[in-house]
Amino acid sequence: MRTQYSTRPREQVSAILKREQRYLSAAEIHGLLRKSRQNVSLSTVYRTLDLLAGKGEASARVDAGGETTYVVCDQTHHHHAVCRKCGKVQDVSCEAIESVASALRTHHGFKLADHEMQFFGTCGACK
Amino acid sequence: MRTQYSTRPREQVSAILKREQRYLSAAEIHGLLRKSRQNVSLSTVYRTLDLLAGKGEASARVDAGGETTYVVCDQTHHHHAVCRKCGKVQDVSCEAIESVASALRTHHGFKLADHEMQFFGTCGACK
DNA sequence: ATCTCTGCAAATGTTTTGCAGACAA
DNA sequence: TTGTCTGCAAAACATTTGCAGAGAT
Numbered sequence: 158m159r160t161q162y163s164t165r166p167r168e169q170v171s172a173i174l175k176r177e178q179r180y181l182s183a184a185e186i187h188g189l190l191r192k193s194r195q196n197v198s199l200s201t202v203y204r205t206l207d208l209l210a211g212k213g214e215a216s217a218r219v220d221a222g223g224e225t226t227y228v229v230c231d232q233t234h235h236h237h238a239v240c241r242k243c244g245k246v247q248d249v250s251c252e253a254i255e256s257v258a259s260a261l262r263t264h265h266g267f268k269l270a271d272h273e274m275q276f277f278g279t280c281g282a283c284k
Numbered sequence: 285m286r287t288q289y290s291t292r293p294r295e296q297v298s299a300i301l302k303r304e305q306r307y308l309s310a311a312e313i314h315g316l317l318r319k320s321r322q323n324v325s326l327s328t329v330y331r332t333l334d335l336l337a338g339k340g341e342a343s344a345r346v347d348a349g350g351e352t353t354y355v356v357c358d359q360t361h362h363h364h365a366v367c368r369k370c371g372k373v374q375d376v377s378c379e380a381i382e383s384v385a386s387a388l389r390t391h392h393g394f395k396l397a398d399h400e401m402q403f404f405g406t407c408g409a410c411k
Numbered sequence: 412a413t414c415t416c417t418g419c420a421a422a423t424g425t426t427t428t429g430c431a432g433a434c435a436a
Numbered sequence: 437t438t439g440t441c442t443g444c445a446a447a448a449c450a451t452t453t454g455c456a457g458a459g460a461t
Contacts, residue, residue, distance in 0.1 A: 219346040223346075238394045247392055249388065257380045261365060261376065265376065265407075266408025267365045267403070267408065269404075270404055270406065271403075271405065272403045272404065273400075274400065274401045275400040275401075276388060276399050277396075277397055277398040277399065278395045278396040278397040279395045281394065
């Protein structure tokens with residue numbers, strides 16, 4: 158595997174993502190960095206996001222407007238609960254998927270290999 | 285509500301979608317139409333897909349390559365099981381989501397309002 | 412006749428890429 | 437020093453839009 162340097166721009170992008178804990182687009186990250194006088198080019202933001210997503214340290218999602226957005230998350234398989242008020246993202250494990258898998262098999266003759274889920278609602282802090 | 289004409293280009297796009305029963309991008313639909321000498325402009329394909337999605341007759345999904353793809357489906361809330369071999373999409377109802385909702389509430393203090401799910405695997409015909 | 416559609420070409424907006432110089436190890 | 441990053445500007449893409457003529461009712 159290719160060696161990867163730890164550079165200031167990369168640290169800066171990662172830091173924003175870790176601090177915000179919500180889905181952010183490349184443009185938003187770029188904007189936040191500029192506001193705090195950390196000049197990182199938009200291309201580098203994109204390249205860093207691809208990198209993080211590739212390492213499994215961030216997870217991507219295309220929002221309603223067609224922009225790709227990212228959050229930090231750990232490598233194990235799980236899902237996200239997105240708060241519609243504050244935007245905060247919580248990781249959610251997925252034991253419940255087992256019952257769905259057996260229903261698919263029984264009713265549809267479908268063998269489940271993989272799944273994607275997104276949850277939207279109101280987090281504990283916002284209610 | 286705006287009146288909508290039933291026109292040949294729209295029928296042609298709908299027909300492809302109904303026949304294929306799998307996620308197709310605007311470009312793919314345009315290509316399939318050209319192959320059968322039905323000349324519909326790409327813009328019209330896009331416009332028709334937006335229309336169908338707006339009416340709830342088609343459902344959109346952004347694929348891994350960033351292209352928006354569409355399948356026909358009915359208006360009631362449900363999910364899709366996508367076969368990785370033939371691409372065919374089956375509708376799946378979602379009673380199982382109830383157990384997930386209560387787990388979110390109990391473990392995360394999260395009040396579920398909405399959700400998205402996609403299932404991938406092998407359909408009965410392909411196994 | 413009237414209002415909606417269509418095709419085309421141009422515009423848009425996001426994301427990617429080539430390249431030369433800057434930087435990390 | 438060597439190979440990897442970065443910034444910039446240009447390119448690449450999918451998607452949208454303005455407009456004038458075609459089509460539906």
